[in-house]
Amino acid sequence: MEFKNITVVVENAIGTLTINRPKALNALNTETLKEIQLGIQEIKETAGIRVLIITGAGEKAFVAGADIQEMSEMNSIEALGFSKLGHFTLKMIQDLDRPVVAAVNGFALGGGTEIALACDFIYASENARFGLPETTLGVFPGFGGTQRLPRLIGKGKSKELIYTGKMITAQEAFQMGIVNRVIAPASLMEETKKVAAQIAGNGPVGVKLAKMVVDGGFNMDLVEACSLESYAFGLSFSTHDQKEGMKAFLEKRKPNYQGR
Ligand code: CAA
Numbered sequence: 001m002e003f004k005n006i007t008v009v010v011e012n013a014i015g016t017l018t019i020n021r022p023k024a025l026n027a028l029n030t031e032t033l034k035e036i037q038l039g040i041q042e043i044k045e046t047a048g049i050r051v052l053i054i055t056g057a058g059e060k061a062f063v064a065g066a067d068i069q070e071m072s073e074m075n076s077i078e079a080l081g082f083s084k085l086g087h088f089t090l091k092m093i094q095d096l097d098r099p100v101v102a103a104v105n106g107f108a109l110g111g112g113t114e115i116a117l118a119c120d121f122i123y124a125s126e127n128a129r130f131g132l133p134e135t136t137l138g139v140f141p142g143f144g145g146t147q148r149l150p151r152l153i154g155k156g157k158s159k160e161l162i163y164t165g166k167m168i169t170a171q172e173a174f175q176m177g178i179v180n181r182v183i184a185p186a187s188l189m190e191e192t193k194k195v196a197a198q199i200a201g202n203g204p205v206g207v208k209l210a211k212m213v214v215d216g217g218f219n220m221d222l223v224e225a226c227s228l229e230s231y232a233f234g235l236s237f238s239t240h241d242q243k244e245g246m247k248a249f250l251e252k253r254k255p256n257y258q259g260r
Helices: 030-044 076-095 111-117 133-137 145-153 155-164 170-176 185-200 204-217 222-236 240-250
Strands: 006-011 014-019 051-056 061-063 100-104 107-109 121-125 129-131 167-169 181-183
Touching: 006 030, 014 030, 014 185, 030 076, 051 061, 051 111, 051 185, 061 100, 061 111, 076 111, 100 111, 100 185, 107 111, 111 129, 111 145, 121 170, 121 185, 129 170, 133 155, 145 155, 167 170, 170 181, 181 185, 204 222, 204 240
Parallel strands: 014 051, 051 100, 061 107, 100 121, 107 129, 121 181
Antiparallel strands: 006 014, 129 167
């Protein structure tokens, strides 16, 4: 599919969705959010993709937020719709039945931090900057920042970032537990692809079920969540990949997973 503000490339079972709107540092306008939805749908329908990487085009920005020019002309009802559009798009990313890794290569502000938070985990280049500066614009985060960030790092640190609107470095984001790894800018994509390849080499059904159970169990109490895990664990034994993975171990060879 041809897009204006994103690209989707597939290479060795790894999809890369790049947000590419250089004139606005990859800011998310309505058109770009709708394209991301179409891109995610296309990836969902491509069985050969086992892991998705989301990044930003260029060296300066991952995503510099929701589009301020577009938002500046919205009334309340339009802003409500825009927030819902952002939420729907980020939920598509979060619910994709394969791992999604954010490779944050520069400014990830407002909607940029929020889209990264919708991914399974975040790798960041040393020059990445995170923040939720919406209160400096007279509003507050509208694409999940008030909800996903506290669930990841707790309420106190999230409130500090949201109330101050301050920008933090990749290293600070790492120390807070927002980012899993900080990488030299020139190596960010290579290192992210390496981990994506490692995941893609594992049993796709097991990885998919693990994502469903971690996310699905997160807001349950421990008893219910462990029960969900048991049922999904049992389910995994009905698959080709479970038989192949364990047989390959016992035969001392590499497994040939088929994702079924
Ligand atoms: N929306 C629209 N355009 C944006 C943008 C955004 N979020 N961020 C940057 N741009 C545009 C700038 O207006 C500028 O355009 P022109 O060249 O036409 O003037 C271009 O991108 C380059 O930006 P700067 O000249 O500002 O670049 P800089 O290096 O001086 O600063 C920056 C970089 C610190 C990222 C700065 O651009 C900035 O602060 N951007 C806004 C960040 C922000 O507040 N994001 C949150 C948005 S609100 C939100 O996301 C709401 C939500 O939760 C739903």
